Amino acid sequence: MKFADLHLHTHFSDGTFSPEELTGHAQRLGFTALALTDHDSVEGCARMAAACHAAGIELITGTELTAEYNDIELHILGYFLDPQNQKLLTELARFQSVRQDRIREMVSRLNQLNVPLEVESVFALANCKSPGRPHVARALVKAGLVKNLDEAFERFLKKNRPAWVPKAKMSALEGVELIHQAGGLAVMAHPGLNRTDEIIPALVEAGLDGIECFHTKHSVALAERYLEVAKKFGLLVTGGSDCHGFSKGKPLIGTVKLPYEYVEKLKSKVESRKSIAGTAATPALDAHLSTLDP
Numbered sequence: 001m002k003f004a005d006l007h008l009h010t011h012f013s014d015g016t017f018s019p020e021e022l023t024g025h026a027q028r029l030g031f032t033a034l035a036l037t038d039h040d041s042v043e044g045c046a047r048m049a050a051a052c053h054a055a056g057i058e059l060i061t062g063t064e065l066t067a068e069y070n071d072i073e074l075h076i077l078g079y080f081l082d083p084q085n086q087k088l089l090t091e092l093a094r095f096q097s098v099r100q101d102r103i104r105e106m107v108s109r110l111n112q113l114n115v116p117l118e119v120e121s122v123f124a125l126a127n128c129k130s131p132g133r134p135h136v137a138r139a140l141v142k143a144g145l146v147k148n149l150d151e152a153f154e155r156f157l158k159k160n161r162p163a164w165v166p167k168a169k170m171s172a173l174e175g176v177e178l179i180h181q182a183g184g185l186a187v188m189a190h191p192g193l194n195r196t197d198e199i200i201p202a203l204v205e206a207g208l209d210g211i212e213c214f215h216t217k218h219s220v221a222l223a224e225r226y227l228e229v230a231k232k233f234g235l236l237v238t239g240g241s242d243c244h245g246f247s248k249g250k251p252l253i254g255t256v257k258l259p260y261e262y263v264e265k266l267k268s269k270v271e272s273r274k275s276i277a278g279t280a281a282t283p284a285l286d287a288h289l290s291t292l293d294p
């Protein structure tokens with residue numbers, strides 16, 4: 001049986017694995033297809049594509065956008081998008097810069113609390129365009145300023161703790177549009193973690209393509225609940241482990257094995273959208289438009 005993991009992070013966001021390490025684990029576990037979904041980034045896609053190609057694994061390019069709707073944070077997965085798409089890269093760069101400024105602000109608050117963390121140590125450790133709180137936490141541990149990641153979050157970084165800084169996020173509706181204009185499918189990530197089901201109809205209205213029913217932190221009951229939601233709204237079904245390597249304890253890759261038939265359904269939607277876009281630009285229409293253009 002063929003199976004896929006469509007939710008994976010590398011060190012191009014807050015995972016600890018390189019694309020090559022992640023691919024190596026996937027190969028040992030027998031995966032046919034993977035999607036790379038680093039937070040607000042497509043930086044790792046090229047290396048992941050090369051590693052997967054060498055391992056004979058199909059790669060779906062992707063990202064996981066941090067978004068909000070009515071002040072509620074939610075994550076939107078983008079699949080099959082063009083990692084060279086200019087608008088996508090411009091918008092991601094904007095939110096990556098927001099993330100970098102937020103790191104500076106968190107470190108400055110830590111310094112005010114007499115925690116002598118150096119911002120450059122966080123950036124050096126993160127070594128990517130899309131740093132986040134886990135990198136601050138790891139830098140605190142590395143500098144011997146806290147015992148472990150839990151202490152870093154509990155004392156300083158959790159929401160409403162003294163070094164927590166809110167993050168500017170893109171609107172969820174804009175996120176869906178951003179993914180679409182880059183040729184991708186937009187999927188609501190781990191709805192069971194956010195428990196914000198009331199926003200699903202608005203996302204569907206905005207063109208949401210799918211919903212992540214299978215996720216490491218979804219119980220069987222939650223997966224079934226979101227399979228029903230998918231059926232009700234005509235959404236595609238996805239699933240993945242949300243593996244971050246060793247960043248949150250044990251690597252999660254292998255905990256979700258999505259049957260490949262779900263990947264085929266995603267692929268046929270992308271293909272049919274491409275062929276519709278293709279027919280809109282028929283030579284006949286182009287010729288007609290060119291006659292209108294002086």
Ligand code: AMP
Binds near residue numbers: 132133158
């Ligand atoms: P950020 O995007 O910078 O706000 O960071 C979010 C990341 O921090 C996510 O990957 C979370 O899983 C992780 N995170 C949030 N709270 C905690 C916590 N209490 N302990 C460990 N990791 C956490």
Ligand code: ZN
Binds near residue numbers: 013014015039244
């Ligand atoms: Zn993460």
Ligand code: FE
Binds near residue numbers: 064189190
């Ligand atoms: Fe997420």
Ligand code: FE
Binds near residue numbers: 009037064
């Ligand atoms: Fe994730």
